Amino acid sequence: MSEKKILLSEREIPTHWYNVMADMPNLPQPPLNPATGKPAGPEDLAAIFPMELIKQEVSTERWIEIPEPVRELYKIWRPAPLYRALQLEKELDTPAHIYYKYEGVSPAGSHKLNTAIPQAYYNKEAGIKRLTTETGAGQWGSSISLACRFFGLECMVYMVKVSYNQKPYRRILMNTFGAQVVASPSNLTEAGRAVLAADPDSNGSLGIAISEAVEDAxxxxxTNYSLGSVLNHVCLHQTVIGQEAKLQLEKVGEYPDVVFASCGGGSNFAGLAFPFLRDKLTENRKVRLVAVEPSACPTLTRGTFAYDFGDVAKMTPLLMMYTLGHEFMPPGIHAGGLRYHGDSPLVSQLYHDGLIEAVAYDQTRVFEAAVQFARTEGIVPAPESAHAVRAAIDEALRAKEAGEKKVILIGLSGHGHFDMSAYETYLSGALQDTPYSEEALRESLSRLPQV
Amino acid sequence: MSEKKILLSEREIPTHWYNVMADMPNLPQPPLNPATGKPAGPEDLAAIFPMELIKQEVSTERWIEIPEPVRELYKIWRPAPLYRALQLEKELDTPAHIYYKYEGVSPAGSHKLNTAIPQAYYNKEAGIKRLTTETGAGQWGSSISLACRFFGLECMVYMVKVSYNQKPYRRILMNTFGAQVVASPSNLTEAGRAVLAADPDSNGSLGIAISEAVEDAxxxxxTNYSLGSVLNHVCLHQTVIGQEAKLQLEKVGEYPDVVFASCGGGSNFAGLAFPFLRDKLTENRKVRLVAVEPSACPTLTRGTFAYDFGDVAKMTPLLMMYTLGHEFMPPGIHAGGLRYHGDSPLVSQLYHDGLIEAVAYDQTRVFEAAVQFARTEGIVPAPESAHAVRAAIDEALRAKEAGEKKVILIGLSGHGHFDMSAYETYLSGALQDTPYSEEALRESLSRLPQV
Incomplete structure (x- = not known):
C-alpha cells in the first residue's frame, strides 16, 4: 500500500512565517498616499491596522516568529494534510505524481483562517474591540468571523451581494460563528449608498465591499479593518502552507516540477508558492510556480502593471500591481473569491520579473475538473480551488502524452460545501462562461490613477 | 503546549472489524420471516444482499478481516482524528477532559462512509451493477453515492421528502458524486404510490423510503439494496471508530469514564461504543456508554422491546428491537438521521440487558450546544452529532459541580455544512421543539405485529 496522506505532527507546525521580501530580486514599489502621491507611511495605515501588522507589511526580515497563541490555535487543523491523488492519477492514467495540499480541513473551510487568526490576535493585543471586513465567496468572512470569536472581538462582514444571494449558507455559517453580515453595497456607509444611488441593482464587488469596510473602520x-488577501502581511501568514508542503514532500522523497494554486488577491498562491520560490531564488532549484485565474477576471494574464486603488471608492492607498482597473466589474462567476480587479503587489512584482507564471480558465472547464476530482478523490473542491485542479489535470495529461513522470503539486485551498448551487448549475447543464466586456476593460484601464 | 489532535498513521487503521456478538452475554433474537414467523435464513436476504454481508450479519467470530481494497480507500480519511476539546473545556471551566472522535473528515461528511465502502465492495465482488438505498438527512446517501462511484456501481437514492426539501445541497452533493436521487414517497414504486394515495402531502420517513428502496432492489x-444503519454488519463496519479512539486515548494515557454518541438506527453509537463495551464485558472495565436520541423520536427511552418491521410497507424481516412502531411518524426535526422508529437489534439487546444507557434531548437544547461547540472548537456539528455534544456538555458541567476530573468521549459523527438552514432557524429564534403525539405513539405501538 502506498501512503495516501502525508501527515505531520503538531510539533512540525512552522514556528516562523517566511517573508519573500528577504529574497526577491526587486522589492515591490511602495504604496502611495492617494492624496499626496507620496509613499504611504505607517501613519497612513494606523487608523485601520494595528502596528504589528504594519511592521510586517514593510519588514524585510526573512523569518518572522509566529506568536505562541496563534500556533496554539493553528493546532485545531494544522499541519494540514498533503494527499497523493492516487485515484485521480489512476483515472487519468498518467505517469505524473499528483499531490494536493488540502486547506479545506480548516474549520472555516479554507486557507483563509491562517491569516484570520494572527490578524485577530494582533488586533486584540492592540486593544481593538471590533473588526470590519469584506468577503466575496464567503471563505474569508467565515474565517475572520471564527478568528474574532476565538479572541472575543466583534466582527462585521460586508458580503458582496451576488455571493450573499448565491450562498446563503455561507452567511449563516458566519452568523453561527457570531458575526454580523450585510449585503454590499449596503446603505450603512457613504460608499455603499453612493453605489446604490447610481445602480440600485448592483451585484457588488470586492472593491465596493472593501470601501464599505474601510469606511466603517x-x-x-x-474598530480596525481586516483584509483577507492582497497585502504583504496576508501573504506572509499564508506561507505556513508551502513550508508544510515542502516538508511533507521531502518525507516521501519528492519535489514538485510544477505548483498550481488559484489566484484572486494572491495570498493563496503566495502561501503555497513562496517557500518553493525561495529554493528557486536561493538554490537555483527548478520549479514552475503557476497562478491560475478565471478568464472572467484575468488580472495577471490580461491586466496592466500599474498603481491603482484597492477599492472602488478610492479610499485605500495606491498599490503597484497587476490590475484590471478599480472600476472593473467582473461577471458574477461562481468563484467569487477570484473576482478582484487587482493582485498582491508581491505576486505582481514576481510575475512582472518573470519568476512565476499565470494561466486563465473558463469556469465550465473548471467545474468539469472539479466534478472529476470529486468523483475520484471524494473531496468537493471550492470553485476557486478547482481552478488549480483544472490546470493540474491538464498538466498531468500533457505528461501522459509526453510519457514524462512529473511531480505536480496542487494548492487545494478549500472545500465547496457551501458552493453546491454552483455545482447544481453545472450538473444541470446551465453553467455558462461569462466573458467580461473588452470595451469595459479598456475603459476601466483608461481610468487608472495618474501618478 | 498540550496536544490538540491525536493522530494515527495509516498503518494504524484497524485490520479487522470487531464483532460484539462474540462477547455479548445474550445474542439478539434472530430476524423472522414475516410470512412464516420462522427465523429468516440466508435465502430470505439473498434477493437484496450479497452473501458476504449475509455471513457477516450472522457471524459470531470476534474479529472479521477488512479487505485490502477497503482499507486502501479508508486511507482517504482514516484514521480519523481524535481531538481534545481544549477551548470548550476552557469555556465551560470544567475539570473534565473532553475528547471528540471526529468522523466529519470523511469526504462524504460523516461516519457513514465506513460501511458504505465495504458494502459497495462486497456487492461489486458479487457481480452487482446497481445499489438502491434510502437516506434521511442525506449523510448516508452521500456516502453510498461516493462508495458506488469508487467501485463503478450505479446508485439510486430514495431521500425522505422533508429532508429533500430542507437540504437541497445534500441532494446536489449526491448528484455530484454521480447518484440519482428522488424524493420519497415517490411514484416510482408501489410502496411510494400507496403512501401518496393515502396522503399526497406526506413528509416521508425512513420507514417509507426503505420500503421503496427494497422494492426497487x-x-x-x-440491483441490490444497501442499508446505512440498524443491521449487524453495518454496526460491525463502524467499529473502526471505537478501535481507533481507544488507541488514540491510550497514546495520551487516558480512558473514558463515559462515552456519548448519537443514536438513530444505532450504527454510529455501536461503532464508537462496542470496542469499549468489549473492555467492560471481558475485563470488567468501568465505562458508561450512553446513546443520545431526540425527544421527538425516543426509540430507546420510550419504545417497546418487541419484534417489528423495519419499514412501513412491511416488506423487511421482523427484527427484535426497541421500536416506536413501524407506523410511527416522527415530527420533522432537523436531525433527520435520528428519525427512525426502530433501533439496531444489537444495541437494543444490550440496552435491554442494562449494559448501555440512553438519554433523550429536545432539539432546541441540542442546537444551543451545537452553537457553543462551533464557537469554541470551530467545527459546526451535524444536528445528529450535536445530540452527543449536548449530553457531554451537561456531563462536563456536572463534573464541574462535583469537582471531579472526568474523561468524556464524544462521537462527533459528522459536520453540519449541509444543515445550515437548521442553524439559521435556531439563530433566528424560530426553532421549536416538536413533541410527538402520545396518542399516535400508543396507537402505533398497539399495531406491532403479533408473533
Whole structure:
C-alpha cells in the first residue's frame, strides 16, 4: 500500500512565517498616499491596522516568529494534510505524481483562517474591540468571523451581494460563528449608498465591499479593518502552507516540477508558492510556480502593471500591481473569491520579473475538473480551488502524452460545501462562461490613477 | 503546549472489524420471516444482499478481516482524528477532559462512509451493477453515492421528502458524486404510490423510503439494496471508530469514564461504543456508554422491546428491537438521521440487558450546544452529532459541580455544512421543539405485529 496522506505532527507546525521580501530580486514599489502621491507611511495605515501588522507589511526580515497563541490555535487543523491523488492519477492514467495540499480541513473551510487568526490576535493585543471586513465567496468572512470569536472581538462582514444571494449558507455559517453580515453595497456607509444611488441593482464587488469596510473602520476608534488577501502581511501568514508542503514532500522523497494554486488577491498562491520560490531564488532549484485565474477576471494574464486603488471608492492607498482597473466589474462567476480587479503587489512584482507564471480558465472547464476530482478523490473542491485542479489535470495529461513522470503539486485551498448551487448549475447543464466586456476593460484601464 | 489532535498513521487503521456478538452475554433474537414467523435464513436476504454481508450479519467470530481494497480507500480519511476539546473545556471551566472522535473528515461528511465502502465492495465482488438505498438527512446517501462511484456501481437514492426539501445541497452533493436521487414517497414504486394515495402531502420517513428502496432492489436482478444503519454488519463496519479512539486515548494515557454518541438506527453509537463495551464485558472495565436520541423520536427511552418491521410497507424481516412502531411518524426535526422508529437489534439487546444507557434531548437544547461547540472548537456539528455534544456538555458541567476530573468521549459523527438552514432557524429564534403525539405513539405501538 502506498501512503495516501502525508501527515505531520503538531510539533512540525512552522514556528516562523517566511517573508519573500528577504529574497526577491526587486522589492515591490511602495504604496502611495492617494492624496499626496507620496509613499504611504505607517501613519497612513494606523487608523485601520494595528502596528504589528504594519511592521510586517514593510519588514524585510526573512523569518518572522509566529506568536505562541496563534500556533496554539493553528493546532485545531494544522499541519494540514498533503494527499497523493492516487485515484485521480489512476483515472487519468498518467505517469505524473499528483499531490494536493488540502486547506479545506480548516474549520472555516479554507486557507483563509491562517491569516484570520494572527490578524485577530494582533488586533486584540492592540486593544481593538471590533473588526470590519469584506468577503466575496464567503471563505474569508467565515474565517475572520471564527478568528474574532476565538479572541472575543466583534466582527462585521460586508458580503458582496451576488455571493450573499448565491450562498446563503455561507452567511449563516458566519452568523453561527457570531458575526454580523450585510449585503454590499449596503446603505450603512457613504460608499455603499453612493453605489446604490447610481445602480440600485448592483451585484457588488470586492472593491465596493472593501470601501464599505474601510469606511466603517475609519469612523470608529475601537474598530480596525481586516483584509483577507492582497497585502504583504496576508501573504506572509499564508506561507505556513508551502513550508508544510515542502516538508511533507521531502518525507516521501519528492519535489514538485510544477505548483498550481488559484489566484484572486494572491495570498493563496503566495502561501503555497513562496517557500518553493525561495529554493528557486536561493538554490537555483527548478520549479514552475503557476497562478491560475478565471478568464472572467484575468488580472495577471490580461491586466496592466500599474498603481491603482484597492477599492472602488478610492479610499485605500495606491498599490503597484497587476490590475484590471478599480472600476472593473467582473461577471458574477461562481468563484467569487477570484473576482478582484487587482493582485498582491508581491505576486505582481514576481510575475512582472518573470519568476512565476499565470494561466486563465473558463469556469465550465473548471467545474468539469472539479466534478472529476470529486468523483475520484471524494473531496468537493471550492470553485476557486478547482481552478488549480483544472490546470493540474491538464498538466498531468500533457505528461501522459509526453510519457514524462512529473511531480505536480496542487494548492487545494478549500472545500465547496457551501458552493453546491454552483455545482447544481453545472450538473444541470446551465453553467455558462461569462466573458467580461473588452470595451469595459479598456475603459476601466483608461481610468487608472495618474501618478 | 498540550496536544490538540491525536493522530494515527495509516498503518494504524484497524485490520479487522470487531464483532460484539462474540462477547455479548445474550445474542439478539434472530430476524423472522414475516410470512412464516420462522427465523429468516440466508435465502430470505439473498434477493437484496450479497452473501458476504449475509455471513457477516450472522457471524459470531470476534474479529472479521477488512479487505485490502477497503482499507486502501479508508486511507482517504482514516484514521480519523481524535481531538481534545481544549477551548470548550476552557469555556465551560470544567475539570473534565473532553475528547471528540471526529468522523466529519470523511469526504462524504460523516461516519457513514465506513460501511458504505465495504458494502459497495462486497456487492461489486458479487457481480452487482446497481445499489438502491434510502437516506434521511442525506449523510448516508452521500456516502453510498461516493462508495458506488469508487467501485463503478450505479446508485439510486430514495431521500425522505422533508429532508429533500430542507437540504437541497445534500441532494446536489449526491448528484455530484454521480447518484440519482428522488424524493420519497415517490411514484416510482408501489410502496411510494400507496403512501401518496393515502396522503399526497406526506413528509416521508425512513420507514417509507426503505420500503421503496427494497422494492426497487427486489425487482431487478442486477440491483441490490444497501442499508446505512440498524443491521449487524453495518454496526460491525463502524467499529473502526471505537478501535481507533481507544488507541488514540491510550497514546495520551487516558480512558473514558463515559462515552456519548448519537443514536438513530444505532450504527454510529455501536461503532464508537462496542470496542469499549468489549473492555467492560471481558475485563470488567468501568465505562458508561450512553446513546443520545431526540425527544421527538425516543426509540430507546420510550419504545417497546418487541419484534417489528423495519419499514412501513412491511416488506423487511421482523427484527427484535426497541421500536416506536413501524407506523410511527416522527415530527420533522432537523436531525433527520435520528428519525427512525426502530433501533439496531444489537444495541437494543444490550440496552435491554442494562449494559448501555440512553438519554433523550429536545432539539432546541441540542442546537444551543451545537452553537457553543462551533464557537469554541470551530467545527459546526451535524444536528445528529450535536445530540452527543449536548449530553457531554451537561456531563462536563456536572463534573464541574462535583469537582471531579472526568474523561468524556464524544462521537462527533459528522459536520453540519449541509444543515445550515437548521442553524439559521435556531439563530433566528424560530426553532421549536416538536413533541410527538402520545396518542399516535400508543396507537402505533398497539399495531406491532403479533408473533
Amino acid at each position: 475609519a469612523k470608529r476608534s475601537d | 427486489a425487482k431487478r436482478s442486477d
